[in-house]
Amino acid sequence: MAGPMRIRAAAADGITEVRVLMSHPMETGQRKDGSGNVIPAHYITELVAKHNDKEVLKVEMGPSVSTNPYLSFKFKGGASGDTIEVSWKDNKGESRTDSVQIR
Amino acid sequence: MNHQRRDALKAGGGLGIFGMLVAAGLVKPGSALARDQKVFDAKSIDEALAALGAGKPDVSDAITIVAPDIAENGAVVPVGVNASLDNVESISIMVEKNPYMVAANFHLSAGTVADVQTRIKMGQTSDVYAVVKADGKYYMAKKEIKVTLGGCGG
């Protein structure tokens, strides 16, 4: 199972900024291992971020996103104590959801 | 992302269409129903724009690509896009010379600011495109990012 995401969310002047760091190999499927075998593609295909259960952002990704992806975005509103939930799914059907409270 | 789908997802509550269909046994959990694979399979900027339905977007200086001029290592290139356009619905980041040209598509909900950042891989020096859909119309900007590969150590 993939390691936990690091999510930071802070609200100031009516805008909440969210920064997410995910643990994922984002393998392109083009690399070969030491024995010459292709390392299969394994990458996050979709991510959804919600503020108090309301979707604020959806991101479709491909293998051109760096390993251990980073994402940052902002939305209007949000207050200290509100919940930010981030979920991702990858091309192998694995998924992960983590949440934090806005500071 | 069109308005109908967004409304339908809201109607489905926490599950969304995808979740409801999985629960109903109609869709295997592994399949990425919501993703437009044609866009991600595109092999040229024109093909990606066509797959997005973007046609020939106007170049707009209301779009800024925030990225280094040179990336010491193409494995991690910080790229940010901000657009001072009204009602931005989506932002796509594309790398012309990458084998997987479309890096990411951001779909912004109402109230989400058109200011996003991520980190992308670049195989070689290339133009990086930001394609923005605002009020149903497409715009774009591009920036060349040079990529070097470091030597040993460090």
Next chain:
Amino acid sequence: MKKGIATAALTAAIAGGVTGALADDTAAALEQYRQMIQDSNPAELNEMAGEELWVTPRGPKNATLEQCDLGLGPGVVEGAYAQMPRYFEDTGRVQDLESRLMTCMETLQGIPSEEIINGKFRQGERGKVADLVAYVVGQSRGAKIQVDLDHPKVKEMFELGKQAFWYRSGPMDFACATCHATDGERIRMQDLPNLTKHEGAAAAWGSWPAYRVSNSQFWTMQHRLNDCYRQQRTAEPIYGSDITIALSVYMAGMANGGTMNAPAAKR
């Protein structure tokens, strides 16, 4: 136009095999890149994992590491790394962070050091040590590097480290000094810090351990040192051995007064 100059400089640097310092614009652009990747460094994921490991009961003794003494008293993590390596009474040795963590893991948790010494980087218990290193080092962010060179044992290790730094070995007759004892030295695009001077040592010691974007891996100082030996095509040192601790004492000692900014992100 700035872009034109940067392009020309870069082209010259790559095509002409220019040695010595890079043209100013290129150097400035690369410095901008290096700053940008520090933001939300994936090493933070290792820090999170390490913080979890510190308080998780593990090993045959099913204990946490919360009583581990890193030199400032049992369980005191904040600022501890900035004063390491240091001499420890209980082991009668000068220890770096990784060897000290092995001591704590064996004494408190019953996890044998031998397993870690015979292990591999990024795997098993040695992999867990790396996460613990990320956590502990992160707790010294912004702290002043203060290795106690007055302590006779530490001073002894500093001198040994200096000797090891200049010691040539292997088929290429390399020493650390071959790459790291000159100002403005470079391998292709890689600036090599001059570790025999305070400025270079502070920049280097202050920015390791680090997440290396080129291989998406988090490397500790032990890992970095081991790979230096591998690159020299000479014998790789035993994990946590005195020679590796001595080299760390030398670098950290030269860095005294500098600031810790680790874990960092590097190419």
